Amino acid sequence: MSEQISHHIPEALIAAYAAGSLSKAYSLVVATHVSMCDTCRASLMAHEAAGGAVLESVAEEPLSGDLRKNLMDRLDDPIEYEADTNTPDGIYPGPVASALRSKSVKWKKLGGGVRQCIIDMDREGSARLLHIPAGKPVPEHSHGGLELTLVLQGGFSDDTGHFDVGDVEVADGDLEHVPTADPGVDCICLAATDAPLRFSAFVPRILQPFFAI
Numbered sequence: 001m002s003e004q005i006s007h008h009i010p011e012a013l014i015a016a017y018a019a020g021s022l023s024k025a026y027s028l029v030v031a032t033h034v035s036m037c038d039t040c041r042a043s044l045m046a047h048e049a050a051g052g053a054v055l056e057s058v059a060e061e062p063l064s065g066d067l068r069k070n071l072m073d074r075l076d077d078p079i080e081y082e083a084d085t086n087t088p089d090g091i092y093p094g095p096v097a098s099a100l101r102s103k104s105v106k107w108k109k110l111g112g113g114v115r116q117c118i119i120d121m122d123r124e125g126s127a128r129l130l131h132i133p134a135g136k137p138v139p140e141h142s143h144g145g146l147e148l149t150l151v152l153q154g155g156f157s158d159d160t161g162h163f164d165v166g167d168v169e170v171a172d173g174d175l176e177h178v179p180t181a182d183p184g185v186d187c188i189c190l191a192a193t194d195a196p197l198r199f200s201a202f203v204p205r206i207l208q209p210f211f212a213i
């Protein structure tokens, strides 16, 4: 699996994940990619080791009670989504299977044959599964913030390149793109945003609250 992956999680996001400072939605994408990718798993372990060393040296210094308590509370907080402690379920790697645990995948139509299943949504952002029929485009959209898209089945292409199973696309707010699924197999992706997607064609903006996108 790992040797086929050519689009990885940016180093800064791995560092933020290791520090426990990523939103739930982004954490799910990072944890899922790491569970599929030896390169990023090694990088995460290096960050966690380095972070642990820094915290250990901090813990030996005199600290105010509050600061020490905050640090130690943080250490006790489990990361929302662990990278490799859960069992995959079909095409869904462990972290996704774990996030879906209490729910079956309920697809909702988005238009153009594209369907989505929202896994998680809070004020910081949302994580969803996208199901794109083979050979079809996702409605043109841009982003208010960063969008991470991880391929779980099939593949897709857009102006920036081609993405296979395990690959992550990082799209910022300036990118208007039309990802198109490869022919042959329907494409299923895990996508996380920190702001609502803005669809410019298929879905009138006024309907966005209805679709929760």
Ligand SMILES: [Zn+2]
Pocket: 005, 007, 008, 009, 033, 037, 038, 039, 040, 041
């Ligand atoms: Zn990777």
